[in-house]
Amino acid sequence: MREPLLSARNVVRHFPVRRGLLQRVVGQVRAVDGVSFDILPGETLGVVGESGCGKSTLGRVLAGLLRASSGELWFEGKSVDAQTGAELKRLRRDMQFIFQDPTSSLDPRMTVRDIIAEGLDAQGIATGRTREKLVHHILDKVGMQQDTAQRYPHEFSGGQRQRIGIARALVLRPKLVVADEPVSALDVSVQSQVLNLLVELKRELRLTYVFVAHNLAVVSYISDRIAVMYLGRIVEIGEAATLYRSPRHPYTKALLSAMPQPLPGNRPERIVLRGDVPSPIDPPSGCRFRTRCPIAREICAKREPSLERASETAEHFVACHFA
Structure with a gap:
C-alpha cells in the first residue's frame, strides 16, 4: 500500500469567544473537533457539509494557514508542527491554497x-x-x-x-493543493470550465487535491473519495462511487436526497431535516446530529459514535450507532 502524502490525526481547531470589557474567554467555537484521515498521492479528497460545519477551517489548517489547536499533521512522513525555519519554508512550497473569492x-x-x-x-x-x-x-x-x-x-x-x-x-x-470552494463564486457556465481545468492540471502536474465544497454535484465530479462533515466532525468517509451508491449516515442520505438528478424519475425520496444546526459553541451531547436525526434513540444522547468501517469490501467508514 502506498504511503499517504498527508495524514491528519485528531486535528482540533477551536476559536475563543471573548466578552466583556476585559475580553475574557467565555467559550470556544469548535470549528474542527477531532478529525482524522489520510490522503494518498495523486488523490482528490472532497470535503462536503453545510455552511458552518468546519470544512473551510479544516482546509486552512491542512494548508498551514491556520495552526491546529491540538492533534497532529504529517506530510510525507514528517510532522508539520516539528518543522521550523528553513524546513517550514520549504514545506510551505509543497502545500498551496486556492481561495473561494x-x-x-x-x-x-x-x-x-x-x-x-x-x-x-x-x-x-x-x-x-x-x-x-x-x-x-x-x-x-x-x-x-x-x-x-x-x-x-x-x-x-x-x-x-x-x-x-x-x-x-x-x-x-506544489504536491498538495487545498481548494476552498473554488467555483462557488463563479457563474454556472464558468464553473465547468474551471473544474475541467483543475482535473486536467491534476493529471498533467501530478497534483493531490483537498477539494472543499457544499455542492455535491461538483464534489462527485472531481473527487476520488469524499468526507462528509457535520459540526466539526467527519460523519462518513469513503470512495465517491460507494458513498453515492450506498450512503450509510442519515446526514449523508439527507444531503444526497436534495441533490438535483439529471434524469427525471430517478430522484430519491426527499429527506427533510427538522430543526436548525446547533451552535458549535455548545454542540449536543453524544452524537452531534441526534437533534435532527430521524432515527435517533436514547443511546445517541449518551455516547458519541466513533468512525468505524461500514463495509468489509471497501474503504468506507461511518460514525453512527445504527448505520
Missing part, C-alpha cells in the same frame, strides 16, 4: 505578474528572465495569454481571476 484574494494594486511571482520571490526560487518565463509558463497552463501578466485583477472576469489564483498556487509546483 477570486476578487478579494488578489491584491488590486499588484499586476498579475507580481501576484503570481509572489511565491517565487518569497521562496527565492527565480529572478529576472527565469522568473518571467515561469510566470508566462503557468499562465499558459491555466489558459491565459502571456500579455495578461502586465495587467491588473480588475481588468478580468470572475472566471479569469480564478484562473490567476490557480496559477499563483501552482507556479511553485
Whole structure:
C-alpha cells in the first residue's frame, strides 16, 4: 500500500469567544473537533457539509494557514508542527491554497505578474528572465495569454481571476493543493470550465487535491473519495462511487436526497431535516446530529459514535450507532 502524502490525526481547531470589557474567554467555537484521515498521492479528497460545519477551517489548517489547536499533521512522513525555519519554508512550497473569492484574494494594486511571482520571490526560487518565463509558463497552463501578466485583477472576469489564483498556487509546483470552494463564486457556465481545468492540471502536474465544497454535484465530479462533515466532525468517509451508491449516515442520505438528478424519475425520496444546526459553541451531547436525526434513540444522547468501517469490501467508514 502506498504511503499517504498527508495524514491528519485528531486535528482540533477551536476559536475563543471573548466578552466583556476585559475580553475574557467565555467559550470556544469548535470549528474542527477531532478529525482524522489520510490522503494518498495523486488523490482528490472532497470535503462536503453545510455552511458552518468546519470544512473551510479544516482546509486552512491542512494548508498551514491556520495552526491546529491540538492533534497532529504529517506530510510525507514528517510532522508539520516539528518543522521550523528553513524546513517550514520549504514545506510551505509543497502545500498551496486556492481561495473561494477570486476578487478579494488578489491584491488590486499588484499586476498579475507580481501576484503570481509572489511565491517565487518569497521562496527565492527565480529572478529576472527565469522568473518571467515561469510566470508566462503557468499562465499558459491555466489558459491565459502571456500579455495578461502586465495587467491588473480588475481588468478580468470572475472566471479569469480564478484562473490567476490557480496559477499563483501552482507556479511553485506544489504536491498538495487545498481548494476552498473554488467555483462557488463563479457563474454556472464558468464553473465547468474551471473544474475541467483543475482535473486536467491534476493529471498533467501530478497534483493531490483537498477539494472543499457544499455542492455535491461538483464534489462527485472531481473527487476520488469524499468526507462528509457535520459540526466539526467527519460523519462518513469513503470512495465517491460507494458513498453515492450506498450512503450509510442519515446526514449523508439527507444531503444526497436534495441533490438535483439529471434524469427525471430517478430522484430519491426527499429527506427533510427538522430543526436548525446547533451552535458549535455548545454542540449536543453524544452524537452531534441526534437533534435532527430521524432515527435517533436514547443511546445517541449518551455516547458519541466513533468512525468505524461500514463495509468489509471497501474503504468506507461511518460514525453512527445504527448505520
